[in-house]
Amino acid sequence: MKEKIKTITKKAGNELLSIVLTTLYFAVWFVLLMILKKLILIDYQIHFVGLSTALIGALIMAKVVLIMQYIEFEWIKKYPPIVDIAVRTFLYTLAALTVLLLEKAFEARDEYSGFWSALEHIFQHRDIYKIWASTLIIAVSLFWFNVFSILQQYLKHNEIKTLLFKTPLEEIHKFTTLRE
Template identity: 35%
Template sequence: MKLDKIKQEMIEVGLITLYFFVCFAVFMIIKKLLLIQYQISFYGWATTIVGALAMGKVVFLIDKLPMHRWLQKLRPIREITIKAVIYTGITIGVSILEKTVHFYLNEEPMEWSHHLFGERKVALFLAHGIYLYLCFVIFYFFQYLDRHIGREVWFDKLMKRQD
């Protein structure tokens, strides 16, 4: 019985990770296409893969916390919007924290705000934030549909095919 639960959760984490990999890959391709006009090479597949793995695991674990129960009582649009805003804020906050720690370990602390929030950096954070928000909205929309239409329609078929 526990083996089935582990198998089910691994498939769920895999699907979440795959979704975020596709989202991050699309964003990376758009970024690469935009940078071509300036003749700037950009390679971000490793970041895309690691980001998707981390995001898939974190989203899966946080969604299992009981704090999400009160959100499920709200109207669907509010639930989806609030979850997307919270996750986007957390993701951007962690990104800023990571860049801050990296900067303090490698550079002089006096230039931190300019390095992190310079002219073009704010636009980049904003672009990433908007894209992440849209990824989370789509993710939680489909999660809501899955919860209300029922997992029996597709998830059980997936489990039976592997047996």
């Protein structure tokens, strides 16, 4: 019984760590997006606060992406990993764009006499450029998340962490020199 509790506790701890690290990853990207928006809007003397939105968005994105990692596309298994990376990045980005558009339409539904009318109007409104900018940053962040996910699957669990945080650069140079 104690072994079962230990196993469950370890799995829960690993899952929580995965959520925290993935949330931090997306938080960096989304906070960067908020900083860029703030810097652009300063020129127009518009005060912009979006830190809480970025952090909540990062948490939601992390959880959704981690859940979506369990979905396997059987037909992709025959192809190189870049196909999986491209397909997942495209699908996740499309989903994020859809959420952004629905969110803007929901916010503007009273102004345009209904949800569908507001959704249609978004494409003529100047806010569409903010949506495209956000979608672009989200797509880049998703692409690199998917790349690291494949690398983590290919390498052993701790090899990426060891390579990036513990291996001296001179050791990497020696390894690449030996391979030539």
